[in-house]
Amino acid sequence: MQTVKMVISGAVNAGKTEFIRSISEIEVVSTERKATDETRLLKKETTVAMDFGRITIANDLVLHLFGTPGQRRFDFMWEILSEGALGLVVVVDSTRPETFRETTRIVEFFNEMRPAPYIIAANKQDKDTAWSPDELRLALRLPEQVKVVPCIATQRDSCKNVLLELLYEIMETAKEG
Amino acid sequence: MPLVGNLRDFALHDFLYLVDRGYKTGSLMLNRPSTDDAAHLYFDKGKLLSVVRPQRRERLGELLIRLGKVSPQQLAQALQTQQMNNARPLGQILVEHGVIGQRDLQFCIQQQIEETVYELFAWRDGEFKFQAGQKPAPDDVQSLVPLPVENLIMEGVRRVDEMSRIKERIPNNDMIVRFVDRPQEKAANINMTADEWRIFARINGRSSINEIADKIGLTPYAVSHIVFGFITAGLVEVTRPTGGQSSKAPVAAQAQRVGSTPTRRSAAEPAYVEPPKKSLVARLINRIRGL
Structure with missing residues (x-):
């Protein structure tokens, strides 16, 4: 059985968990949230807010989805998680401009560490206060070639579309065979 | 005497x-x-x-x-x-x-x-x-x-x-760890510590307990202990290495020469990622479209 991996990242409360829950055929592991309690994060026993889901592609192939912890303290996990990943979805809460700077940091971090195809999922596009994908591109200072895909992380079809857009990106750099 | x-x-x-x-x-x-x-x-x-x-x-x-x-x-x-x-x-x-x-x-x-x-x-x-x-x-x-x-x-x-119990499920540290095809119901809503997640993220169906321990700097005992917990929770299973999967020497044996041990790569040195094959990506696209 071959397994391939995609990483779903984003700032705290961007919608990573909802995204994986919506698209995963089985919710395997989802940790409890303690993002607001910074002091507890310093303790060794603190659980890490991270998610894991899977999609069976065929009898011999499985896609694993790893949601990264949003908290900065767990940056070290990103490197581990992104190892061997086909690509990255960076989820951004389009209604919360205060998280855009953190989103930019995440994009830069992954780019420096492990350049792999990535796209931005502009989440909560069903909300009145959501910034549009074009506005987000400017706010996040993204190059023209980076896709910013509208998304509603609680809707399966929307998440499916995001994954497909990422896969089209991956296909661009895939080798023959 | x-x-x-x-x-x-x-x-x-x-x-x-x-x-x-x-x-x-x-x-x-x-x-x-x-x-x-x-x-x-x-x-x-x-x-x-x-x-x-x-x-x-x-x-x-x-x-x-x-x-x-x-x-x-x-x-x-x-x-x-x-x-x-x-x-x-x-x-x-x-x-x-x-x-x-x-x-x-x-x-x-x-x-x-x-x-x-x-x-x-x-x-x-x-x-x-x-x-x-x-x-x-x-x-x-x-x-x-x-x-x-x-x-x-x-x-x-x-x-x-404890090891005698662990050995019943993990006979040795050269065993390969892989996710089970269908996780059991009890595998839902598990909370993990940072070390557990670090190990979890390294499971790929190719790496052994020794190799995972080597990569994340924990002892093989600590890794087998945590993997035992995953097995008990129905998340993973271990298999013997096949011909293509070489078992690795104990961690200490790899550090025989000064400078020979891999150290943590700095963020300034991006890792080379080999692109996947088009046929693989096409299979993924077809499946996701059909969801």
């Missing part, structure tokens, strides 16, 4: 108790011809100073590089200083150079010694010989503070008991 015997009749914890109560100084040589293995333990007034496994001897510098505490360059500089001041221990020089703190250094050494002793608790047989007055070689890894053996006895016995 050396004390000689066999661990079959007089187990390691019995001997440690004797050393502790007898306030003994000297070396305990363990030989296990059945597995061609040996270990030398050095004591000072009933406390443990050093443990050496001749088959995978690791010097202090190699240990600290393996743990990512010093770089090969920092070690080379410290060794140069040591050559000029022959009598000074390497650890002291590294502390003076500000490369590592005294407490951190002691922690690394102590953990290494303790983990090695815990492995020895699993030896059910083997000849032993205790010789009074023997001291470790100057370049052997030695604890800065002699270690009390009471805790070693308690933890060692506890681990032997």
Whole structure:
């Protein structure tokens, strides 16, 4: 059985968990949230807010989805998680401009560490206060070639579309065979 | 007159108790011809100073590089200083150079010694010989503070008991860890610690317990303990390595040469990622479209 991996990242409360829950055929592991309690994060026993889901592609192939912890303290996990990943979805809460700077940091971090195809999922596009994908591109200072895909992380079809857009990106750099 | 015997009749914890109560100084040589293995333990007034496994001897510098505490360059500089001041221990020089703190250094050494002793608790047989007055070689890894053996006895016995349960599911540390095809219902809503997640994220159906331990800097025991928990939760299973999956030597054996051990890559050095094949991506696209 071959397994391939995609990483779903984003700032705290961007919608990573909802995204994986919506698209995963089985919710395997989802940790409890303690993002607001910074002091507890310093303790060794603190659980890490991270998610894991899977999609069976065929009898011999499985896609694993790893949601990264949003908290900065767990940056070290990103490197581990992104190892061997086909690509990255960076989820951004389009209604919360205060998280855009953190989103930019995440994009830069992954780019420096492990350049792999990535796209931005502009989440909560069903909300009145959501910034549009074009506005987000400017706010996040993204190059023209980076896709910013509208998304509603609680809707399966929307998440499916995001994954497909990422896969089209991956296909661009895939080798023959 | 050396004390000689066999661990079959007089187990390691019995001997440690004797050393502790007898306030003994000297070396305990363990030989296990059945597995061609040996270990030398050095004591000072009933406390443990050093443990050496001749088959995978690791010097202090190699240990600290393996743990990512010093770089090969920092070690080379410290060794140069040591050559000029022959009598000074390497650890002291590294502390003076500000490369590592005294407490951190002691922690690394102590953990290494303790983990090695815990492995020895699993030896059910083997000849032993205790010789009074023997001291470790100057370049052997030695604890800065002699270690009390009471805790070693308690933890060692506890681990032997635990390992016997773990071994029922994970016979050895060369076993490959992979996700089960269909996780059981009890696998939902599991909360994990940071170390558990680090291991979880390394599971790929190709890496063994030893390899995972090597990559994340935990002991094989710690990894097998956590993997055992995953197995119990129905998340993963272990399989024997097939022909294409080479089992890896124990962690310590990889650090035979200074600088040979992989250290954590800095963020400034992006890793090369080989692109996937188009056929693989096409399969993924087709499946996601059909969801």
